[in-house]
Amino acid sequence: MSRAGDVVTAFWTAVDARDWGAVAATLADDVVYVVPQTRERVVGRDAVVRFNAEFPGDWNLSITTLVADDARAATTIRFVLPGEDDQTGIAFFTLDGTGRIARMEDWWPEPYEPPPGREHLVERD
Amino acid sequence: MSRAGDVVTAFWTAVDARDWGAVAATLADDVVYVVPQTRERVVGRDAVVRFNAEFPGDWNLSITTLVADDARAATTIRFVLPGEDDQTGIAFFTLDGTGRIARMEDWWPEPYEPPPGREHLVERD
Numbered sequence: 001m002s003r004a005g006d007v008v009t010a011f012w013t014a015v016d017a018r019d020w021g022a023v024a025a026t027l028a029d030d031v032v033y034v035v036p037q038t039r040e041r042v043v044g045r046d047a048v049v050r051f052n053a054e055f056p057g058d059w060n061l062s063i064t065t066l067v068a069d070d071a072r073a074a075t076t077i078r079f080v081l082p083g084e085d086d087q088t089g090i091a092f093f094t095l096d097g098t099g100r101i102a103r104m105e106d107w108w109p110e111p112y113e114p115p116p117g118r119e120h121l122v123e124r125d
Numbered sequence: 126m127s128r129a130g131d132v133v134t135a136f137w138t139a140v141d142a143r144d145w146g147a148v149a150a151t152l153a154d155d156v157v158y159v160v161p162q163t164r165e166r167v168v169g170r171d172a173v174v175r176f177n178a179e180f181p182g183d184w185n186l187s188i189t190t191l192v193a194d195d196a197r198a199a200t201t202i203r204f205v206l207p208g209e210d211d212q213t214g215i216a217f218f219t220l221d222g223t224g225r226i227a228r229m230e231d232w233w234p235e236p237y238e239p240p241p242g243r244e245h246l247v248e249r250d
Contacts, residue, residue, distance in 0.1 A: 068192065
């Protein structure tokens with residue numbers, strides 16, 4: 001696996017395990033975490049660790065897709081919260097020169113109804 | 126750039142140019158296009174080309190992020206429709222053994238308001 005693939009796998013594994021020391025070890029001091037859909041930005045290792053540690057609920061997660069080269073990675077995760085529908089999270093990561101995560105962009109798409117007019121081309125699950 | 130990076134760049138460039146012959150050349154005969162948020166599935170090169178060709182509006186698009194290895198790629202695109210807010214599309218691609226797109230998974234996240242309780246960690250743009 002690529003370096004970024006290893007680092008991102010270690011990051012998500014540590015988040016799922018709530019091993020905040022191991023999460024911190026994957027992050028650059030000045031990591032920037034952005035949520036474009038809410039226009040939120042969290043800056044710095046301690047704040048990013050706390051953002052994850054304080055996320056409410058008895059959740060767990062697993063990686064469902066991983067694409068990576070040496071310095072960048074993209075993942076989908078399945079995020080499971082008991083009693084709620086599973087969610088898919090999508091993240092893009094950029095590593096710094098030391099192999100730590102310098103930037104993470106996090107996306108949470110929601111189900112929607114397809115627009116009319118394309119039924120002749122489409123099957124639905 | 127990786128092989129998948131080249132193929133995916135050619136795909137999006139051809140879609141933006143509405144060059145449907147060039148789009149078709151990047152796709153496997155039995156390509157599967159899926160939209161997990163709507164549970165839609167489009168199967169086969171001709172149907173996938175038509176799905177894109179029939180998409181309404183005077184849109185254009187450009188690649189904003191590309192992560193790829195030899196056989197897989199992830200992209201974000203900026204999708205611009207005059208008179209509407211720009212949208213971000215996220216896609217994951219898998220190539221077949223001949224270097225054509227065998228599977229494309231397409232996501233369209235929408236803006237949302239952040240949940241309360243994390244303001245102490247977050248800046249907003």
